[in-house]
Amino acid sequence: MNNREPIGVFDSGVGGISVLRELVKVMPCENYIYMGDSRHAPYGTKSLEEVRTLTIGNVEKLLERGAKSIVVACNTATSAAVAILREKYPELPLVGIEPAIKPAVLAKQQSRIVVMATPMTVRLEKFQKLMAQYEDQAEIIPLPCPGLMEFIEQGDLCSEELRRYLTELLWTVHDRQIDSIVLGCTHYPFVRPMITEIVGTEVAIFDGGNGTAREMKRRLALAQKLTDAADKGKVCFYNSRDTEEERKLCEFLLHSGA
Numbered sequence: 001m002n003n004r005e006p007i008g009v010f011d012s013g014v015g016g017i018s019v020l021r022e023l024v025k026v027m028p029c030e031n032y033i034y035m036g037d038s039r040h041a042p043y044g045t046k047s048l049e050e051v052r053t054l055t056i057g058n059v060e061k062l063l064e065r066g067a068k069s070i071v072v073a074c075n076t077a078t079s080a081a082v083a084i085l086r087e088k089y090p091e092l093p094l095v096g097i098e099p100a101i102k103p104a105v106l107a108k109q110q111s112r113i114v115v116m117a118t119p120m121t122v123r124l125e126k127f128q129k130l131m132a133q134y135e136d137q138a139e140i141i142p143l144p145c146p147g148l149m150e151f152i153e154q155g156d157l158c159s160e161e162l163r164r165y166l167t168e169l170l171w172t173v174h175d176r177q178i179d180s181i182v183l184g185c186t187h188y189p190f191v192r193p194m195i196t197e198i199v200g201t202e203v204a205i206f207d208g209g210n211g212t213a214r215e216m217k218r219r220l221a222l223a224q225k226l227t228d229a230a231d232k233g234k235v236c237f238y239n240s241r242d243t244e245e246e247r248k249l250c251e252f253l254l255h256s257g258a
Helices: 017-026 050-062 075-088 100-109 120-124 125-132 148-153 160-173 187-199 209-222 244-255
Strands: 008-011 032-036 067-073 112-116 139-144 180-183 203-205 234-241
Touching: 008 017, 008 050, 017 125, 017 180, 017 187, 017 209, 017 244, 032 244, 050 067, 050 075, 067 075, 067 209, 075 125, 075 187, 075 244, 100 112, 100 125, 100 180, 100 203, 112 120, 120 125, 120 139, 125 139, 148 160, 148 187, 160 187, 187 203, 234 244
Parallel strands: 008 032, 008 067, 032 234, 112 139, 112 180, 180 203
Antiparallel strands: none
């Protein structure tokens, strides 16, 4: 049977590589195509219509390259376009990503949870509905992070400028005695170590990458599209900013230990 057609992974830039890492851990024998749209990043400051058009166009490119399933590894793109994509491709195993609020809520009763996300993700109705599901179980504090993804897009995971940015950003919620932080953008797990340094190890940090990877494996199994190959799969990178530096950054992030 084999089923070595690749799993397509899409993000507005390089952030979705944090999800790709989890996919490779969960399904190491699968092949992957990663499509990043860094030329048009960030999506989180664009209009809803722009994000929908860009997301659908890039998913179609992945399908043209033979993808057997799609992971939309971008919270903003998921909120804007996944419902439309599911309607357009009803038979396609398709998984989006959303902020990992549920596991954060379940981790501790009546906790205070900060959700770091792009300005657009925070504004969208899908995010507001997700927060509303848990408002009687926890205090959920949305924290828009304009400019944070640009650090990761430039490969900056540990500069003093980044540290100042995160310190000033998190200072706005530091006095709320928060219990956990949800990383509501797939770029943000790459700076998780620095966030932990700033807020302390007593603050739990959650992201949705592993849950997304496990959900894709479940959907592929249902569709009988999991590979039965035993050797390690391959990862191919494509990016709208088609430069050698971009390819090196993708490889670096895939193998980084953040």
